[in-house]
Amino acid sequence: MLKATENTPTKPASWSKAIERPWVFAGVVVLGLALLPVAVWFDLRTISDASLRVQAEDLDKALAEIRDYYARNVVGRALAADGTVTATHAYMETEGGIPIPATLSIELGDVIGSQSGSLNYRFVSDYPFTNRASHNLSAFEKNALADFRASPDENSIKTSYEGSIFDRRIEIASPVLMGEACVACHNTHPESPKTDWSAGDVRGLQTITVSQPISNNLFAFKYLMLYFAGAGAFGATFAGLQWRQARRFAVMNSDLEKANGEIVHLNRQLASENLRLGAEIEVARQIQMMVLPTKDELGGLQHLEIAAFMEPADEVGGDYYDVLQLNGRVKVGIGDVTGHGLESGVLMLMVQSVATALQEQGINDPKQFLIALNGAICRNIRRTGTDKHLTLSFLDFDADKITLSGQHEDLIVLRSDGGCEIVDTMDLGLPIGLEADIETFVATHSIAFGTGDMVVLYTDGVTEAESPAGDLYGLERLVESAKRRRAHEVSVMLEHMLTDLKTHIGTQTIHDDITLLVIRHR
Structure with missing residues (x-):
């Protein structure tokens, strides 16, 4: 049912004013195109986070396997031999000494950290030997160590992300569990801070930090930027054409306003007809209910x-x-x-x-x-x-x-x-x-x-x-x-x-x- 309206002039809406100014549309198009690289940038950041996590986890597994390999095939074989080789944390001061796995891991961290500013490795514990300085554990490392000890699982990994929109840094931690050979050594060593270790206890943890500046990948946007420039030019041209079309619509609107008077007259007639039809339908409804x-x-x-x-x-x-x-x-x-x-x-x-x-x-x-x-x-x-x-x-x-x-x-x-x-x-x-x-x-x-x-x-x-x-x-x-x-x-x-x-x-x-x-x- 058409609704009757009065034929009164209305002020142009704000959008109708804007449509006659092509620079407004050009600005909107440029703004929209400018926001698209931002969205791509955040996608790149997400991809970077995922890549960093994979790298850190792969390195974590590799270091753990290196330490296990060293314990089995180097220290283990040396201890089983009759020679004068000695596995000790003070291997530098011991003739024929080789580092134990924990010492190897700690020194590997120093080597890795000195070679690359984007990669860091730490092998830390809150139970250092008496002749070693205490490790300064970060809040992340303390929380991870507490969680690992609450639920020991060699496959468990804790993750932390830091950084800004221009660079990202991931830090992962995994538990270091005591093996049978480790327990025998640590519980009898005179410098061990704890002598009641059991197999499966969490001795400490190893942490790996990988950093990556996202801005290094900015040059990868070169083709996308060219595309945006072309699209912006096209958008500006399209806005100009729309302005011309808007002028034509303005003429059409003028004609429609003239026809509005006739529509109002017809609406009034329809309103009267609708009242009549409504009354007839009500009569039909009453008849229907009456025959029940x-x-x-x-x-x-x-x-x-x-x-x-x-x-x-x-x-x-x-x-x-x-x-x-x-x-x-x-x-x-x-x-x-x-x-x-x-x-x-x-x-x-x-x-x-x-x-x-x-x-x-x-x-x-x-x-x-x-x-x-x-x-x-x-x-x-x-x-x-x-x-x-x-x-x-x-x-x-x-x-x-x-x-x-x-x-x-x-x-x-x-x-x-x-x-x-x-x-x-x-x-x-x-x-x-x-x-x-x-x-x-x-x-x-x-x-x-x-x-x-x-x-x-x-x-x-x-x-x-x-x-x-x-x-x-x-x-x-x-x-x-x-x-x-x-x-x-x-x-x-x-x-x-x-x-x-x-x-x-x-x-x-x-x-x-x-x-x-x-x-x-x-």
């Missing part, structure tokens, strides 16, 4: 207790239900016209009128009743030119049984002994209004219906109702809701079932008509 069975009709049945509810999704719904009575015979119908709205509501009223007329004519055979109703509806559909049709089932109540005919949703039967049956109606008919002759498709199905038994009828607006998360209510939830409420009177039972349904729907919009009936054999 009243509470007095539902409460006046001798052997049946019935409660019913219908709520259209629009002003006029496409769901149908009715309770027909004649000479003590009761016939309950339920159906669902495709779609919803005024056209579907009119077809629903047609079905109600035809079904009432056929009941008055005394057509008692359920199959012939449905065939005759379909023929009348098909003629009306051809006459009106609509493409609507509907699913439709009827339940004929007779003593202690129900005769079911027509195709609609599954029928829920709750037995007095607590049992539950689901009756499929797919093979009992064809949608009404599709074919003029449905005699070969219509069938009936008899269902025992004793005292205390109940049936629940519904349209797909119930089972296909969505929650805010998009979950359908479904047949299973409907059956469980009916089972929980079956001890109540049908009117109370229906209210509780509707509460369960609306709780599921919550704030979600209702997209289809909702109809629900509960019938109990007194």
Whole structure:
């Protein structure tokens, strides 16, 4: 529905002013292009971090393997020999001395650190030998050592990143665990600060620091910068063309403003027409609700207790239900016209009128009743030119049984002994209004219906109702809701079932008509 607006002049918006200045767009384009290298720079920083970590971890493993190799194949073999070779931390002052693995690792750190400003290696412990100066452990090393001792694992690694946007530095730490040979040596050495070591204890840790200035890779952007320059020139040209186009749009806007007066006039006419249509739709809705069975009709049945509810999704719904009575015979119908709205509501009223007329004519055979109703509806559909049709089932109540005919949703039967049956109606008919002759498709199905038994009828607006998360209510939830409420009177039972349904729907919009009936054999 178009909304009427007054034909009053408006001030040009700020963006319309800016569009006439090409330098503004050129500046925006240049700014956008300038920000792209920044994003690439941060990507390069991330790549650098990952590369540094891999390098540091590989070096950490290599040094650990070197130390293990030295302990096994150098110190171990020397100690096993009968010569005068001695493995000691003071190997420089000992004739025939070679460094023990720990001393080798410490001195390797000095060698590596002196050779490269970007790489540093430390082999440290908070238990230095008595003749050695204490290691100054950083906060990172202290925390790592505490974590390793809390959970000893030779494969554990701690990582720390530092630096700015122009350079990055990674520091990793791994634990140094005592082996059997190390324990025997350290626990008997006179200068050992601790003599109760056990295999697997964390003696200390080795740390590796790798630094890398990201700015060294700036030259790698040379082709990208050339691309940005070209793109910037293209953007500036494009902005100029847009300015020319904007001038043309300004002329068009002037013409549109002249046409706005005519649109306002038409809007006023449409508003009046919409009021008239709204009133007519409200009349149609009231007529539809008026032809539904009243509470007095539902409460006046001798052997049946019935409660019913219908709520259209629009002003006029496409769901149908009715309770027909004649000479003590009761016939309950339920159906669902495709779609919803005024056209579907009119077809629903047609079905109600035809079904009432056929009941008055005394057509008692359920199959012939449905065939005759379909023929009348098909003629009306051809006459009106609509493409609507509907699913439709009827339940004929007779003593202690129900005769079911027509195709609609599954029928829920709750037995007095607590049992539950689901009756499929797919093979009992064809949608009404599709074919003029449905005699070969219509069938009936008899269902025992004793005292205390109940049936629940519904349209797909119930089972296909969505929650805010998009979950359908479904047949299973409907059956469980009916089972929980079956001890109540049908009117109370229906209210509780509707509460369960609306709780599921919550704030979600209702997209289809909702109809629900509960019938109990007194």
